[in-house]
Amino acid sequence: MDSEDVNSKLKGDGNKSSKDMIFRADKIDLKSLDAQLERHLSQVWSKNNTATKRPKEVWEIDLAKLDLRYVVANGAYGIVYRGTYDSQDVAVKVLDWGEDGVATSAEAAALRASFKQEVAVWHKLHHPNVTKFVGASMGTSNLKIPLQNPTNGAQDSLPSRACCVVVEFVPGGTLKQYLIRNRRKKLAYKIVVQIALDLSRGLSYLHSKKIVHRDVKTENMLLDGNQNLKIADFGVARVEALNPSDMTGETGTLGYMAPEVLDGKPYNRRCDVYSFGICLWEIYCCDMPYPDLSFADVTSAVVRQNLRPEIPRCCPSGLANIMKKCWDGNPDKRPEMEEVVRMLEALDTSKGGGMIPEDQPKGCFCFAPTRGP
Template sequence: MKEAGDGGGGGGGTGFVRADQIDLKAIDEQLERFSRVTTLEKSRSIPASGAAAVDVAPKGFGLIPPRRERKEWEIDASKLTIKSVIARGTFGTVHRGIYDGQDVAVKLLDWGEEGHRTEAELASLRSAFAQEVAVWHKLNHPNVTKFIGATMGSSGLLIQTDSGPIDMPKNVCCVVVEYLPGGTLKSYLIKNRRRKLAFKVVHQLALDLARGLSYLHSQKIVHRDVKTENMLLDKTRTVKIADFGVARVEASNPNDMTGETGTLGYMAPEVLNGNPYNRKCDVYSFGICLWEIYCCDMPYPDLSFSEMTSAVVRQNLRPEMPRCCPNSLANVMKRCWDANPDKRPEMDEVVSMIEAIDTSKGGGMIPVDQSQGCLCFRKRRGP
């Protein structure tokens, strides 16, 4: 199944899998069209007589469907305890939880109340989601959030509250991943906005993110929503990429991946402009994230979304580079956010560039034990 308007991307993007947030919004729009075709095709293949339809089934089965085998990525709902909410989004909630004795984060996504979707729509949603989690299930890298399992439409999900357990609708989809106590990279940077980060910390965070993206690209996955809010920190401050959503369809046409997908401020010009794009859109977003990690600030604080979009595409606007930023790091940013995707480096090259940066002299940044931020930052944004 191939989603209209999406696929592999521009030059060099063939064979890549789409991946962004697990919100199923894009899937819904496509599947509403797809389900009508599927329903029509099924209706043509069903015999006119109900008795004839039963006769073609294997003897001994009758009307009882065979028992469905559990997929390798499916969890046992009886081993899952869902606790308090730790985050809320447009399409679901994230809870703390325990699965088989392990601390986990549980994302609950409601596919709609019973009766609000046709059986064909629900079947298509299950099929698309199954393909998505099957891809995520196979990812294994220290800088990618560990996927533990998922379940679709389970009737055994309970949320523990102060007043007792609450049953969940059977159409709720459940995604279980490792729990990372450090929160989002975005929150960590906000906490350090005034003081800024030591250069060695900047280097470590940047290298973690670059290695994670390089791994995804090696697995032919384009994240498409790379931003500090989608990066999580473990207890040792290791960065792990999170929020994969549409990792299910391999591209067949390199010019099919179009349309605005991602988050303004991080989106590459070709994405903002509705042009074909490929994995190099992630490289652009990484460049913005790298600036954000160094500055602990927002890239375009005084621009509206429309002003930002126009300036990035038509005026080649990029975040202002602090004077104290080491040339070695600034060069990585500038190469990554080049307006021409073909001139941006591959992520494995970005990893090598960051690994080669000398952090022994602080790189122009403040030392770990200094309490005041760099003066050029303070002049830029004020106290």
């Protein structure tokens, strides 16, 4: 039987059933068949791999270039590390969606969707008062995580479904930490206004891009080595809805949340303006609003009794008026952030004033020993 006969037998004969076919093993080219099978399997694997591999996002980074060093902060859904990316100092927010059994699959999916939303917002932003976005990854299977309590110098790694976002490292810490350090001696008036201007300019930029931050607070603001402020943490930021009723829910932090947000009513970018007003008071006073009130007490008092932080008697009237306008109970009466920028720019800080007279390094005595409302 020649090779043609063998091939004919292998392909089958329409006049014979398979049980009637006879093969001579010494005439079958097994090496050739193995090569054909290998090519076939390779094509199938390649096809399946291509079908399942998602397209790379424009913001995705090369994890091989990312080196994590140590923990900077811990949050509800992840850890912030300091590290380097391609020789640049960066902060890395690593998010584990509780897929170890803590969160349901639906909750994990929702968190991952929020992550993509955060990244989609952040990678398009370019402003000196907004933290610079470097990149992100939807999977950290190749990301080596330093152990917090290493015993043998080993490294750990997160599940492949975890995510990370990489931004510029801002070395000065949070604005909240800076204000706490200055709680007793306070800040010079010109520094108060400069910090407020940085924050207002950053928020005005975000609003111009139709972005509502929704969690404006001093803890989410960072200071660089020259005391320039940069807005950070876009975990709850979102593109402003055309219909305000599409934006509801208590999103934000107690003490900074606008009445309409606390009350579960529709809101828009003016909720950020309210939060800015509270931040402005905090920057001036280096103190916390409503330190002794519970969530329920603050919610009820802010919404129904128009509770606001007490403005010290020494506060210049121009700055006090900006606070009051920003935290007006009626969102429609609050100014736009671009208008707030203009009002702050118009303030005269050349003669000092406020908590610290230019020639005296003393604190302010406007507050009684028990501060706040």
